[in-house]
Amino acid sequence: MKxxxxxxxxxELSKAEVFSYFEREENKILSSELIKNGLLLELERPIEKKVVDVFGGVISIGKVISSGDENELIKKLDNxxxxxxESNKLNYIIWNFSEKYEIFQEYLKSRFKKEKLKATFKHLTGNIxxxxxxxxxxxxxKLINEEYFVYGNNEVYFGKIIQICDYTSLEERDMNxxxxxxxxxxxPRLAxxxxxxxxxxxxxxLLDPFCGVGTILSEALLQKIKVMGIDKDKDAVTGAKQNLEWFGFQKEDYTLFNSDSRKAEIGLVSGIATEPDLGDTLKKIPTKxxxxxxISNFEKLIVEVIKNLKEKISGRIAFTSPNIRIGKKRIHLNLENVLNETGYVLKYEIPEFRENQIVGRMIYVLEK
Ligand SMILES: C[S@@+](CC[C@H](N)C(=O)[O-])C[C@H]1O[C@@H](n2cnc3c(N)ncnc32)[C@H](O)[C@@H]1O
Structure with missing residues (x-):
């Protein structure tokens, strides 16, 4: 299945997310290819319905209908x-990941005409x-009925979008x-x-040792993952409790502690996902x-927390850390120290920032 x-x-971050998800689900990735932001995967098993909602970094998911060189592919698509x-009127778009795009644009036009459909091709007018x-x-x-895609240049893949991320309800949920x-x-997406x-x-x-008002906790509970949240700020813990109650999660699926994660004593957990304090939100570029x-304060904090909790964590630790702009360059944690002090190994180190953002993030994933 492709x-x-x-x-x-x-x-880079979204790709790491998708790979981690299929490793976790034990759905083997048999082959993969990346063109721009299009990741083509051959999977051992079909994907689940609405799986797009589980991801924070996936816009849409498409299914390959057929592939081959362009002539071969057109013959296959005829069948x-x-x-x-149901309606004989439709608007459609074609996502473009191929030099052969125009050939398939023409193919669909004549194909729909032959089928006597009033099909209108819409250009991709937005961009990221x-x-x-x-x-x-x-x-x-928004008035699109069908989304198709063309992918690849030698072996060309043609397919149809089958799942689309519902950003509106994700944002509404967060705002409410x-x-x-x-x-x-x-x-919620980064969570x-x-x-x-x-x-x-x-x-x-899953443990979030810097849980704040619980965004990571609620996104995990929505995936039926049990959670434990720790925050040293009492108001944050009260806020997290109110938020989790508002979602209506089962009380036995979450535990919240008002404690300092450098000293907290907890039971066993499978892994950590967290965003610690990244320092002050800066409006001006700071001095070096x-x-x-x-960064040095951050390093001290994360090392102390990992050392304190290490024996209780069986799997990965995923965390964000400050990535600060000074002049044209950015500086971030020296991970060597963290690895030496904690005995963990690095799985991913991925920057995440907007061009003008002064305090951006580095995302680290550590394994034992
Ligand atoms: C960036 S916020 C986390 C935001 C959270 N992800 C959310 O969406 O609300 C960091 C949190 O870490 C807490 N914190 C800082 N140092 C801590 C420590 N040593 N132990 C526990 N919590 C700590 C702060 O009180 C703050 O609420």
């Missing part, structure tokens, strides 16, 4: 149903700026929570990415010394 995962703006809708500087086209109209802390909160990177499964327990001080 699928296309259309990834969000941080392609496939491409439109299953990927973190690596590339710009890719995306659909912007009873307790929000704009400046400290992590986005999902960290959870998937941690590889903690349904039924296992100030940035270094923030």
């Amino acid at each position: 699928y296309l995962f259309i990834l969000g703006r941080n392609v 496939e149903t491409l439109y299953f809708g 700026h990927l973190q690596n500087g590339e710009i890719v086209s995306i659909p912007s109209s 929570k009873p307790v929000r802390r704009e400046s400290l909160a992590i986005s 999902k990415i960290l959870i998937n990177l941690s590889k903690v499964k349904k039924g296992e327990t 010394n100030k940035a270094k001080q923030t």
Whole structure:
């Protein structure tokens, strides 16, 4: 089974998220290919319905209908149903990951004409700026009935989008929570990415030792993962409790502690996903010394927390850390020290920031 995962703006991070998810689900990736933000995967088993909602960094998922060189592929497509809708009127788009795009644009046009459908091709009028500087086209109209894709240049893949991320309800859910802390909160999308990177499964327990008002906790509980949250700020723990109650999660599926994670005593957990304090939110570029001080404080904190909790964690630790702009460069943690002090090994080290952001993030995933 071949699928296309259309990834969000941080392609490296989204790819790590998708790979971690399928490792966790023990659905083997038999082959993979990346063109721009299009990740083509051959999987051992079919994907689950609505799996797109589990990911923080996936825009849409498509299924390959057929593949081959362009002539072979067109012959094969002649024998496939491409439109299953009831109405004979439709708007459609084609995602472009191929130099052969125009050939398939023409093919669909004549194919729909032959089938006597009033099909209108819509251009991809939106775009996203990927973190690596590339710009890719995306659909912007909501009035689209079908989305197709063309992928690859020698072996060309043609397929149809089968799952689309519902950003509107994700954002609505976040906005409607009873307790929000704009400046400290992590986005639900990044929370999902960290959870998937941690590889903690349904039924296992995930720990967030800097839980704040509980964004990571609630996103994990939505995936039927049990959670434990620790925060040294009493108000944050009260806020997290209110938020988790608002979602209506079963009380036996979560535990919250008002404690300092450098000293807290906890039971066994499967992994960590967390965003510790990244230091002050800066409006001006800091001096090199100030940035270094923030990073050194962070390093001390994360090392103490990992050393304290290490014996209780069986799996991965996924965490964010400050990535601070000084002049044209950015500085971040020297992970060697963290690894030496804690005995963990590095699985991923991925930057995540917007161009003008002064305090961005580095995302680390550690394994024992
Ligand atoms: C960036 S916030 C976490 C935000 C959280 N992900 C959310 O969405 O609400 C960091 C949190 O770590 C807590 N914190 C800082 N040092 C701590 C420590 N040593 N032990 C436990 N919590 C700590 C702070 O009180 C703060 O609520």
